Amino acid sequence: MMSSQHPGTGILSAMYGAVRALQLYPLENEVVKRGLVEVKEQADSILKLEGGLSIWVAGNYMFVNDLQVKLDLHDYASLSAFREVLRSHGVGRMEASPKSSAEDWQAFLTLIAADPEPGQPPLEALQAELQKNGVSRISVGPPSAMFEGSDAQQSAEAARHTYTRSVKVARDMMEGLVLGKAIGARRAERAVLAVVDQVLQEPATMLGMLTLRDFDDHSYVHSVNVAILSVALGDYLGFNREQLFELGFAALFHDIGKVLIPPAVLNKMGWLNDEEWRLVSQHPDFGLLMMFSVEGSEDLPYRAMLAVYEHHMKPDLSGYPRVIRRRRQGLFARIIALTEAYDAAISNYSKQFLPCSPDEAIRQLREAETGAYDAVITRAFVNMMGIFPVATLVILDTGEMGVVVAPNPNPKSLSRPLVRIIANSDGERVGDGPIRDLTERDPETNQYRRSIARSTDPERYGISVADHVA
Ligand SMILES: [Fe+2]
Numbered sequence: 001m002m003s004s005q006h007p008g009t010g011i012l013s014a015m016y017g018a019v020r021a022l023q024l025y026p027l028e029n030e031v032v033k034r035g036l037v038e039v040k041e042q043a044d045s046i047l048k049l050e051g052g053l054s055i056w057v058a059g060n061y062m063f064v065n066d067l068q069v070k071l072d073l074h075d076y077a078s079l080s081a082f083r084e085v086l087r088s089h090g091v092g093r094m095e096a097s098p099k100s101s102a103e104d105w106q107a108f109l110t111l112i113a114a115d116p117e118p119g120q121p122p123l124e125a126l127q128a129e130l131q132k133n134g135v136s137r138i139s140v141g142p143p144s145a146m147f148e149g150s151d152a153q154q155s156a157e158a159a160r161h162t163y164t165r166s167v168k169v170a171r172d173m174m175e176g177l178v179l180g181k182a183i184g185a186r187r188a189e190r191a192v193l194a195v196v197d198q199v200l201q202e203p204a205t206m207l208g209m210l211t212l213r214d215f216d217d218h219s220y221v222h223s224v225n226v227a228i229l230s231v232a233l234g235d236y237l238g239f240n241r242e243q244l245f246e247l248g249f250a251a252l253f254h255d256i257g258k259v260l261i262p263p264a265v266l267n268k269m270g271w272l273n274d275e276e277w278r279l280v281s282q283h284p285d286f287g288l289l290m291m292f293s294v295e296g297s298e299d300l301p302y303r304a305m306l307a308v309y310e311h312h313m314k315p316d317l318s319g320y321p322r323v324i325r326r327r328r329q330g331l332f333a334r335i336i337a338l339t340e341a342y343d344a345a346i347s348n349y350s351k352q353f354l355p356c357s358p359d360e361a362i363r364q365l366r367e368a369e370t371g372a373y374d375a376v377i378t379r380a381f382v383n384m385m386g387i388f389p390v391a392t393l394v395i396l397d398t399g400e401m402g403v404v405v406a407p408n409p410n411p412k413s414l415s416r417p418l419v420r421i422i423a424n425s426d427g428e429r430v431g432d433g434p435i436r437d438l439t440e441r442d443p444e445t446n447q448y449r450r451s452i453a454r455s456t457d458p459e460r461y462g463i464s465v466a467d468h469v470a
């Protein structure tokens with residue numbers, strides 16, 4: 001089993017340890033020497049596995065490569081102190097190339113261990129010093145503007161960052177496999193962990209990402225969306241982090257076999273002929289084979305690989321691949337079958353159908369014929385999403401317009417979610433207005449104050465719903 005701990009913590013604490021040592025002792029000191037060796041080793045192990053090392057400071061968050069590093073209780077003090085060191089030099093991001101040497105690290109850490117010179121912009125001063133010392137393989141840059149702002153904005157940006165990176169990893173993996181490149185499982189693992197953590201921390205914000213439409217590559221976006229939905233549903237069903245990781249992994253790569261199918265067939269509008277259909281329906285078999293060609297495949301979770309093979313089988317085994325002997329479609333595959341149907345319905349990923357609104361997609365899943373999806377999992381999914389899922393744009397009977405930000409915590413009130421008002425009853429936009437609980441009643445009449453009249457299409461109003469969810 002692959003490790004699910006945060007590899008980013010190691011390099012950050014090593015760097016902070018070395019900085020502290022450099023602040024207290026001269027270079028020749030043993031503590032300093034050991035500290036520098038530790039940094040070099042930590043950096044090299046990441047560089048070797050991932051080909052690059054970048055550290056981001058983003059408000060209260062830190063990222064190592066794609067992965068947000070959780071500040072645990074025992075290393076909280078040192079990691080936040082290190083964040084302050086970087087910040088005092090105006091550093092928002094730092095990059096090291098695989099060729100970075102022990103001398104580069106020593107020079108870099110010595111420079112940031114010193115207080116910045118007063119009176120000049122700290123980042124420019126640091127960059128000039130790096131250049132003067134011949135350090136070209138470690139570079140620093142300013143904080144990204146996207147991470148400025150309130151906590152809510154920051155968490156939305158952290159979610160968007162994780163989302164965008166995951167799309168990129170999915171794309172790189174799949175494109176790499178087509179070209180026969182050896183692709184490390186490790187990078188995929190980190191992308192999946194980032195999704196799991198982000199879903200656990202900010203489920204609503206992550207579900208809001210499903211409505212982002214500013215990507216051209218629908219198949220990779222579909223993979224990431226299915227991963228988000230599956231991890232959220234797994235969490236709802238009580239899975240632990242390890243299980244969520246395996247489920248997320250399976251979900252991110254459930255359609256990996258499609259890379260072997262010609263795009264002309266995959267993107268064909270209208271019905272497929274027999275030959276084309278035969279090809280498309282082989283993608284679970286192809287997928288399983290491709291999982292074995294991933295570098296480090298012996299470490300891939302077995303249940304995840306099985307789910308790739310089984311995700312179109314259907315609980316009554318009427319799907320594909322056809323099976324001769326009786327078997328049970330696994331739990332992961334049942335979850336993915338449902339979440340992928342939902343994403344396919346709301347997105348323009350499938351060329352065969354027009355996208356529908358989230359509440360319409362939920363209705364279709366509830367009304368699907370028995371045997372198509374697991375009944376218990378479908379019910380859990382509907383309870384989790386609500387009848388009007390997060391990020392549905394709704395018109396209320398008061399004439400107000402709002403965006404669903406959370407399902408009602410009471411499963412009996414599934415059609416009465418929490419809604420953020422974004423336009424008043426005169427149709428005037430109010431930005432991020434108040435959040436209203438639709439179970440709220442007027443004490444005098446005992447009538448609901450607000451109910452959903454209907455859902456509507458955000459594109460018609462030019463609204464990016466994801467911006468209003470967090
Ligand atoms: Fe599929």
Ligand SMILES: [Fe+2]
Binds near residue numbers: 222254255340
């Ligand atoms: Fe799919």
